[in-house]
Amino acid sequence: MSEQRQPSNDGMHRRTLVLFRVIEFAAAAYMLAFVFWDNWLLPGAWQQTLSWRVAGAFGFVLAGALSFIPSFTNRQAELGALSIWWGLFAMCQVFVLLPNGFIMGLPGVYMFGFAILVYSTSRRLLWANILGFLLWPTLALFQANPEPEVWIQYAVFLLCGASMLLILGDLLIRRLRKDSHYQAKLSHLAFTDGLTGVLNRRRFFQLLNQQLQNRSNPSMALLAIDIDHFKSINDRHGHLTGDVAIQTSATIIAAQLRPSDVIGRTGGEEFAVMLPQCSLDNAKAVAERIRQAIANTPLVLPKPSEGEVLHLTLSIGIAISHADDNSESLMHRADQQLYAAKHSGRNCVRYAESAHTETLFSET
Ligand SMILES: Nc1nc2c(ncn2[C@@H]2O[C@H](COP(=O)(O)OP(=O)(O)OP(=O)(O)O)[C@@H](O)[C@H]2O)c(=O)[nH]1
Structure with a gap:
């Protein structure tokens, strides 16, 4: 995890x-x-x-x-x-x-x-x-x-x-x-995010920079992950339910990872995952596994909406590191792919084939 x-x-x-x-x-x-x-x-x-x-x-x-x-x-x-x-x-x-x-x-x-x-x-x-x-x-x-x-x-x-x-x-x-x-x-x-127990933003970026500076590592993949339409979850069910949705998402995402992978909460309903020594094909498989795991796990709501079930979805952007990357440039490319996934209708994975192309990988 x-x-x-x-x-x-x-x-x-x-x-x-x-x-x-x-x-x-x-x-x-x-x-x-x-x-x-x-x-x-x-x-x-x-x-x-x-x-x-x-x-x-x-x-x-x-x-x-x-x-x-x-x-x-x-x-x-x-x-x-x-x-x-x-x-x-x-x-x-x-x-x-x-x-x-x-x-x-x-x-x-x-x-x-x-x-x-x-x-x-x-x-x-x-x-x-x-x-x-x-x-x-x-x-x-x-x-x-x-x-x-x-x-x-x-x-x-x-x-x-x-x-x-x-x-x-x-x-x-x-x-x-x-x-x-x-x-x-x-x-x-x-170093830890109080709500989810995964790494907080500061520590995640520290480790990301360390990994990128370690030139003996071959390419690594970075996933930028965002829960879709999260504002409406908060608006309809309240912040307590929103918090439970964030916690549950962190647990489900972490369960899909290898021990050497690193997950961090980088913003309100945003996560990032570092996949060291990972090819684009493997990163696509991991991202797709995460997307499906969230989409297939209904969230049973706590009080006051007890009994109701919520279906969360994620949008995911993938970037593969280059030799001259630092945490900001790599995160920037992953974020660009995340926004592309949002514009493609959400609940999907996007990645860049090269620095100039992007491809829609999965959609439901
Ligand atoms: N419950 C809860 N809400 C949070 C937390 N951090 C941020 N938020 C809320 O998350 C929401 C994020 O909304 P937006 O950035 O508009 O994104 P969205 O509604 O998910 O829409 P898309 O990302 O475009 O699918 C805001 O309403 C924030 O107030 C938190 O720790 N707990």
Whole structure:
């Protein structure tokens, strides 16, 4: 039926990507800077820990660099989580090697814990991240085999940290979901015609222009559709009945289309249908199917004309796109054919063989 695409969120996507790269490269710089910090605090310790710090920094640089490869750019959350796990792992190895490293390392573990929250964009990732948060320090603890009281102290801090991250992560995920739900709702409202549920005029023409700019597409067909004598329906039965006639027409037209076809309401009782990759012969068949479906479906009227039956008819104009068309020129040709169909007595399909000829295709 009608295509209801989400708006592209390119601006936001680019900002997130830039933020991701800044975080990754800043984390790498931080890892390396602490080599010198340790040397100042603990003279000589940096030599022991250098390789793990460099390895940690390498993980961050790698994640940042991968984000420049197009196939990875949509996987920032997973990439970020992996790099943070790796950073945490490298940092835990550093703690094992430093005297009193575990006590000194707790703030660092927490810092990494909070960093993984940035990349916990789904519940699955949140759980995986919390597992990483618990796993690496515990493994490092086994390696270091410290005094029992350090074990207990560490285990308590880790479990407190993990539960805190779980609560915060869950709150963040709820917020993210609410935002994206709200965004989807807003774009649905902005792109959809309130009466019929098909695309509104603005969105239809946006998509039409996009299709026409996509030069890899062969010719497309555009149908301009208008309900015949609609004013008299309103005048005789009232606007409520007129609205029902418009809604019913949209539903019947949409039911005749392929999933890749797009229908929009372009005016009061006017619709347009985009048929991508469609020859004139196929477009004529679709238009004729639509015309017949409407003509053969009697509309049972609502109150106050309950019980009465109305027979709607459509006039349809077809235009086939040229290489240099934009939405206006293509719509203009389809409209010309629609007016020709109206002048030929309505309830028929008209199309142009070429730019200069027009042919009456069907008539009842
Ligand atoms: N009920 C209802 N009527 C609408 C809506 N939008 C436009 N109209 C009415 O649609 C009618 C369109 O009439 P015209 O443009 O004269 O066309 P027509 O009577 O269909 O005549 P032809 O197109 O020549 O067959 C007008 O009376 C508008 O007020 C709407 O959303 N609901």
